[in-house]
Every structure is written in C-alpha cells, then in structure tokens.
Amino acid sequence: MTEKIALITGANKGIGYETARRLAELGMTVLVGARDEQRGRNAEATLRDGGADARFVQLDVTDAESIARAAEWIGREFGRLDVLVNNAGTATVSRRRATASQTSLDDMRAVFEVNVFGLVAVTNAMLPLLRRAEAARIVNVSSEVGSIGSQTEQGNPLFAMPASAQYPSSKSAVNMLTAMYAKELKDTAIKVNAANPGFTDTDFNDHGGIRSVEEGAEPSVYLATLHADGPSGALWGHLWRSDREGGYGVLPW
Template structure:
C-alpha cells in the first residue's frame, strides 16, 4: 500500500524539498499550501520530476480550511501515514524581528498562530487519519533557536540572538511535540521535532548557509523512522543517531 504524506507549507523551500524527497521514496505527497496557484505549481513541478504529488489547500491559521483538508484526505485515502508540520513564519508586523523590548502583542499573535496554534489544529484534525495508518509519523519542524539550552549558553553561537516571537514559538512547539509523544506513547505513532538549521529560504531572507534540501533531510529521516525509532525528541542532522539529538 502506498504511503500518504502531508507536508504543510510545501510550495517552496524546505517544505518543497521534503515533499520531493519523500516522493522519491515512493510516497504519495500532499503539497499543503494556502495559495492554490502556488500549490498547484509546486505539485506540477514535483510530478514532472517523477513524484506522485497532489495539491492540498490548507491554511493552518484557519480552522475551517484545516477541517476541509482533513475531510478531503479522509474521503480520498482514509488514512495518513506521515504529517510534517512544516508551515511556519517569522512574522511581518511591527515587533516580529526586533529585540525583546520591541516585541508587540500583534507580532506574538501572528507568529504563534502559525507556528504553534496551527500545528495543534492540524495535528488534531488529522489525528484520526494518522491513527488509521499502520504506523504513522508526525514531524514538527522546529529550530535550534527554540532550544533553551543553546540560547542560554554564552559559548553557543546562537547566544547573541535576542528576540522573542520566533524563538519563543519554537520553544513552545518543542513542548507541543513532547506532549503529543506522551499521549501517543502506547500507539505505533512517533512524534519528533526537527531542526533544519540555518537554510537559505524566504523565511531567513536567503541568509542561511545550508540549502533547503539539506534542511529537509532531518524531517525525511524522522518521517521514515523504523518501528524501534525514537519519539518525543529533538533532532538535527544525522537523526536518529545518538549524536544528532539536540537539547531542549
């Protein structure tokens, strides 16, 4: 039976590369995107590359959109094998990128709506379909800037970063990951957080030193974990090797 994978925010960047790599492994990939135009374009490009890709309209900040997407996948396939919660933003309102004292309620709301609330909404909507799969995998695309250990270590390169909305949203996402893993620990479903590191994408304004494909590799590894693989952990390159696990 063909495995079905949904990747949110898959019309570009790390999400697109995650869809491509999973598709190359034989999965049917659902290209989750808000924009029909961009999503269809991405799905078409994947199909031209030999991937079985289908566009799925989904806005993770809109509950009605999320439920419509879940209903469609349920009617079409009856189950979901892989959910990669990749959609995320840094924010484009005042206070989203400035220092802590510049943070605004509007910036926090905008970023958390997509990066945290959206992940919970999507996961809950698709959980019945994930339970219908033989052994589903949930991957939450987090970031090393969400690590309290890294961010509080004066010797770590990230220590110089001082802003609230995006890092705090990824710290919250890490906790979300832990809690789902605890709830699902007696099921075949595995839930893990992935750190793609600093990639050159629209989100980073193309300042990253890594390619989107390199960033997607950890999500792909976690999406294809064997039955004895880990759950409830935070991973970087090389997952699930022990030295690839990151501190919360």
Template sequence: MNEHTAHQKIALVTGANKGIGRATAEQLAELGMTVLIAARNPRLGEEAAAALRAAGRDAHAVTLDVTDPATIRAAADRVEERYDHLDVLVNNAGISGSGQVSPEKAYDQLPSSVDLDMVRAVFEANVFGVIAVTNAMLPLLRRSPAPRIVNVGSHAGSLAITSSPDARFSTLPQSAAYAPSKSALNALTVQYANELSKDGFLVNAAAPGFCATDINDHSGDRTAAQGATVVVRLATLGADGPTAGFFSEDGPMPW
C-alpha cells in the same frame, strides 16, 4: 478501500510549496510516497505539485492555511475521501514574525519592545496552527500501521543553545516571538508523543539548521534540501525509532 489506498504511504507536508517544506515533499516523494503539498496559496501549491509530477512523482496540492480552521477541515476531508488514511504528517508551515513589523524594525523582536500583535501572530501559526492541523489529521493517522508526526522546529527553540554565551545562535537578535514559539513547539511535541505512544505513533521535532529560505531572505548557509534530510529521516523511522525527541542532522539536540 482501493488497492492504491491500501498499500500506498500518504504524507502531508504543510507549507510545502517552497523552502524546507518543498524539499521535504520532494524527498518523501522520491522514496515512493504519495505527497500532499499543503499550501495557503492554491496556485503555488499546484505549481509545486505539478513540478513533482513532471519529475515522475505522485504529488497533489491541498489548500491549507494553518490559521484557518475551515481550510484545515476541508483538507482533512479531502484526504479521507481520496485516501482514507494518512501515514506521515510534517508540520512545517511557520512564520518568523519579521514580516509583521515595519521594514526598519524587520528583526526587532526584543522582549522589552516587541509588538504583542506580532507575537500573537507568530504563535498562531507556529504553535496553535500545529495543534489545529495535528488534531484534524489524527483520525486519519490512526488508520496507518506506522503513523509518524514531525514538527519542524529550530535551533533557536533550544533553551540550552540560546542561553549559552558560546553558542552561535546567542549572537542573533533576541526574540520574544519566533524563538519562544519554537521552544513551545518542542514542549508540544513531547506532550503529543507521550499521549500517542501507546497507539504506535512516533512524534519528534526536527532542527533543519540555518537554511537559505524566504524566512531569512536566503541568508542561510545550508540548502533547503540539506535541512530536509533530518525531517525525512524522522518521517520514515522504523518501529524501534525514537519518540519525544528533538534532532538535527547530527543527532539529538539539547532542549
């Protein structure tokens, strides 16, 4: 293990070429971490990494599609060969499902009429992809003195919020794909946190808020940088920090 590997914190962020993932990568890099920009598209990943390097940060692109086991394995192998360990994993990559249906039904995820293939695609990316990436990176995270995993969730994944008639999110179109996938991600976060707590892991879910990103045609009222704040905080928790939690920038979120 060389000196760089021994002392440098390494963070991998999935879906980091744009939006909240990119903002998270930028903020972690500003804190001095080596950031691995994981993206499906190699060109877009390299462009994002190059922009960070131009700003004086240590960033490198890694090709990784959370629905493609071969790219996940290759990414894990690359991290092991180059760095020998991983300190932070941010599972940010995800899809809304709106792109899986015709434009006139772009937001039709009504349970009574939803396209099951679209639901499967959303869960494949937002839930099964998180399991696949996390499990591939666990051996590397176990070599960190303070491993942190952050799963990027959503207010829409809160059953308490979405079932409240007074909640802002209850006015959004009903969703049989995206919202349930984020609820499942919350449950998954707790299960990983419980299993890994004895090994010093802190595993939490973050709710960035309604940020202006491609996933909502940039209609959000928060910037990606604002949304990344809570993700970065959870990625850099001290040893006495929480685990098995769900947090927004304002604090704990209801399940």
C-alpha cells in the same frame, strides 16, 4: 499496504517543498499543503514533472474550515495518513525584527497563530487519519533557536546572536507540544518528533542561511521515515557548533 501518504504543510516552497520532493522519491504520495492555491498547484505540477505522485491540498493552518476540508478530503481519498509534517511557519508577520523588550505583541500573536495554534489545529484534525495508519509519523518542524539549552549555552553560536522573542518562543512551544503529543501517543505506533533544519538558505530568512535547502530538509525526511525502534518526543536535527559543523543528533530542549 499500498504506498504511504504524506501531508506536508507549507509545501509550495523552501524546506517544505524539498521535503515533499524527497518523500516522493522514497515512493510516498505527497500531499502538497499550501495556503495559496496557485502556488500550491505550481508546486504540484513541478513535482509531478519530476516524477512525483503529488496532489495539491488547499490548507491554511490558521483557518479551521480549511483544515477540516483538507482532513475530510484526505479521509475520503485515501482513508488514512501515514506521515504529517507540520512545516508551515513564519518568523514574523510584520517583518519587524526587534529585541525582546521591543517585540510587537500583535506580531507575536500572529506568529503564534501560525507556528503554534496552527500546528495544534492541524495535528488534532489529522490524528484520526494517522491512527488508521500502520505506524504513522508526525514531524513538527522546529528550530534550534527554540532550544533553551542552546540559546543559553556559552560557546554555542546562538548564545551571541540577538533575536526577537516571537519566533524563538514559538518554537520552544512547538518543542513542548512535541513532547506532549509523544506522551499521549506513547502506547501507539505513532512517533512524534521535532526537526531542526538548521540555519537554512530560504526566503524565510532572506537567504541568509548557511545550509542548503536539501540539507535543511534532511531532518524532516529522516524523522518521517523512522524505523520502529526510533525515538519519539525528541528535538533532532542539525547540531550547530562554532565551526558551523557538528553533524546530526538530539538537541537540548
């Protein structure tokens, strides 16, 4: 088989871009999924300047027609898909952060549209292509804030952190979807896992994170390149402890 084909949604910047760059370094053809054409093409050009085999794909995870066009193009150009990284996401559309009791329902609906419904729409559209691969990998970029166990464990740094409801609950839904897709595909060579990048310094959090973008991409890259004996149906990534370290491993749901 020729080099692997990887689609990364939201790949024009941040963790998505770094994931695309790292997978390209490993010899994959990376499909730079981006909603905005100019930003996507700029990312494609920068990746190519660095030696990557990168192709821009216009892909808005909230637009069914956009998703269908992307799947049709990938099928026509490559005939299969080896890796899908569902990276596109948002913490808030209104840019208003509030406690659970003050959460905007409109904002919650908008966040779920991207983080949850968009993930399902893209995954379902790409599954026929993933089934054609020898051993495909699906990586759903989640977050430790979606781990109910981490949020409720006294002593965990997340326990004392206030958070609005829309983003954490959307990532809890991503974790459950990961488990459901893994169950459905358990008798195939496709592995489905959720990645926890950790609190990464990106535009996503106004650059308030404590981990570099390079570090934030490591869980996605690891899960995208899992060996046949690797896990499926796990939330895996950075383990945040009180000393802000902890290495990598499986997080509680």
